[in-house]
Amino acid sequence: MYIELKNINKSFGNFKASQDVSFGVEKGKLVALLGPSGSGKTTILRMLAGLEHQDGGDIYIDGKLVNDVSVQDREIGFVFQSYALFPYLTVAGNIAYGMKIKKKSRQEIEEKVKYLLNLVGLPGLESRYPDQLSGGQRQRVAFARALATEPQLLLLDEPFAAIDAKVRKELRRWLKELIEEVGVTSIFVTHDQDEAVEVADELIITNEGRVEQIGTPFDIYRNPKTPFVAQFIGESVILRDYEYEKIRGYKKQEGASSAAIRPEFVKVVPADSDVEYPNGYMDGVVAHADFRGSNLELTVEVNGLELKAEYVLDEKGLKKGDPVKVFVSRLYTFDEKNAYTVINSSLQTGEIYYI
Numbered sequence: 001m002y003i004e005l006k007n008i009n010k011s012f013g014n015f016k017a018s019q020d021v022s023f024g025v026e027k028g029k030l031v032a033l034l035g036p037s038g039s040g041k042t043t044i045l046r047m048l049a050g051l052e053h054q055d056g057g058d059i060y061i062d063g064k065l066v067n068d069v070s071v072q073d074r075e076i077g078f079v080f081q082s083y084a085l086f087p088y089l090t091v092a093g094n095i096a097y098g099m100k101i102k103k104k105s106r107q108e109i110e111e112k113v114k115y116l117l118n119l120v121g122l123p124g125l126e127s128r129y130p131d132q133l134s135g136g137q138r139q140r141v142a143f144a145r146a147l148a149t150e151p152q153l154l155l156l157d158e159p160f161a162a163i164d165a166k167v168r169k170e171l172r173r174w175l176k177e178l179i180e181e182v183g184v185t186s187i188f189v190t191h192d193q194d195e196a197v198e199v200a201d202e203l204i205i206t207n208e209g210r211v212e213q214i215g216t217p218f219d220i221y222r223n224p225k226t227p228f229v230a231q232f233i234g235e236s237v238i239l240r241d242y243e244y245e246k247i248r249g250y251k252k253q254e255g256a257s258s259a260a261i262r263p264e265f266v267k268v269v270p271a272d273s274d275v276e277y278p279n280g281y282m283d284g285v286v287a288h289a290d291f292r293g294s295n296l297e298l299t300v301e302v303n304g305l306e307l308k309a310e311y312v313l314d315e316k317g318l319k320k321g322d323p324v325k326v327f328v329s330r331l332y333t334f335d336e337k338n339a340y341t342v343i344n345s346s347l348q349t350g351e352i353y354y355i
Contacts, residue, residue: 001060002027002185003048003153008057010043010209017043018054019209025202027062030179030186032196035206036232041189044206045155048187050074061153074153077146077184081158083138085130091117091141092126098149116144119178136167143175147182154179156188160195172199193233197221205229223341227258230332230339236260237308246303247328249280249344256333256340265330266309268298270316271323280346284326289319302326 001024010018017040025031033041046052048059050071059066066074085094095116096109104112117123120140130138139159146154159175160168176199179186190196196203197217205212205220207228213220224230231238237260244259245252268284275281284302289311291297296311296318307326311318318324330343 001025002029002062003187004058004060005044005048006058006060008044008047008059009055010047010052011055016209018047021057021209021211023204023211023214025185025187027185028183029201030176030188030199031202031204032200033187033189033204033206034191034193034196034200035212036191038208039206040209041191041206042157043209045157045187045189048153049076049078049155075149075151077149077151077154079139079142079146079154079156079159081161083130083135083142083162085138085141085145087130089129090126091122091128091130091133094130094141095126095144095148097145102149112148116148119147119181120144121174134167135163136171139163139171140174143178147184151184154184154186156186158189158191160190160192168195175199205232207232224260224332224339227334227336227339230260230334234260234262234264235308236262236332237306239305243305244331244333246305247331248282249328249346250331250342251345253333253340253342255335258334259342260332260334260339261307261328263297263308263310265328266300266307267327267329268300268309268311268318268324270318271325273325275325275327277327277344277346280344281325281327284324286318286320286322286324300324300326 003025006022008018008021021044033044035041043052047054050069061074092113095113099109099112113126117126120143122137122140160171163171172195200217203217203220204214212226213229220229221233224233239259242252242257244250269275282302284300286298287301287306288299289296295313298309298311300307300309328344329347330341333340333342
């Protein structure tokens with residue numbers, strides 16, 4: 001592993017920001033620290049950078065123990081959500097700042113600034129000042145400045161949080177392509193699931209100072225291993241006290257009294273539709289139908305429960321009060337420690353898969 005954290009602990013007074021945190025990151029990977037506010041994401045990033053010092057545990061970068069290595073000597077690039085550009089310096093001056101501190105030659109600096117401006121898609125803007133740039137352009141300059149000193153590790157703290165939604169989506173794709181091109185190992189903090197899933201090679205899910213699960217976006221999304229991950233990832237409806245028994249195709253799993261059901265697991269069709277698995281469908285009624293452009297976001301009432309579903313608009317339209325048929329293809333049950341993927345019995349013979 002290129003980056004390794006081993007048994008890291010960090011407290012601020014009585015607040016435990018990191019509790020026995022351990023994980024590794026392979027060289028060249030783009031990894032997301034994903035979790036709710038206060039889950040310990042930024043503390044981990046700051047300890048990696050040397051801006052905070054852990055109370056216990058070890059941090060290794062490229063096989064070297066860096067516990068007592070200063071911020072300046074860790075060779076790390078840092079990108080903040082607030083851009084943190086120097087307002088009195090031009091774009092070129094901002095990008096060149098770290099290289100000047102390292103006393104690089106004027107020719108080397110000029111060539112590197114030109115190369116980086118092309119790399120981040122801002123050629124010809126070297127003479128502008130930060131207040132003459134859009135939010136997206138400022139963040140690109142911040143990336144260029146972070147890469148200018150050729151860091152061995154790039155750390156990004158909510159890098160797109162201050163940018164409007166449309167530009168943010170464009171920058172996600174750009175960031176992934178940029179990291180692939182330069183090949184620098186990168187770790188970024190976000191609470192935005194869409195951002196993490198779209199950009200990262202691997203996710204590290206944090207909660208209350210602990211690492212809940214590590215894996216690819218696909219693995220974590222499809223196979224949550226803990227109750228927290230089952231409830232946090234996606235936009236699930238949570239059922240308690242074995243309520244999931246009311247859903248056709250599911251039986252009580254002893255000890256696992258709660259369940260999470262994501263909208264994509266719920267198929268809704270008009271009541272007069274012919275269906276492939278009639279034994280798995282239940283009668284329901286549309287309680288709410290919210291237009292979302294390419295689809296409807298439905299809330300359906302079935303057997304005393306309210307479930308969320310996505311409904312594609314090229315199908316027959318639905319509105320509040322319409323009778324429907326409802327099929328739940330899978331759900332996640334969970335106890336205090338573990339989550340389990342359960343498939344509707346209409347679809348397969350073995351009813352439960354333990355992940």
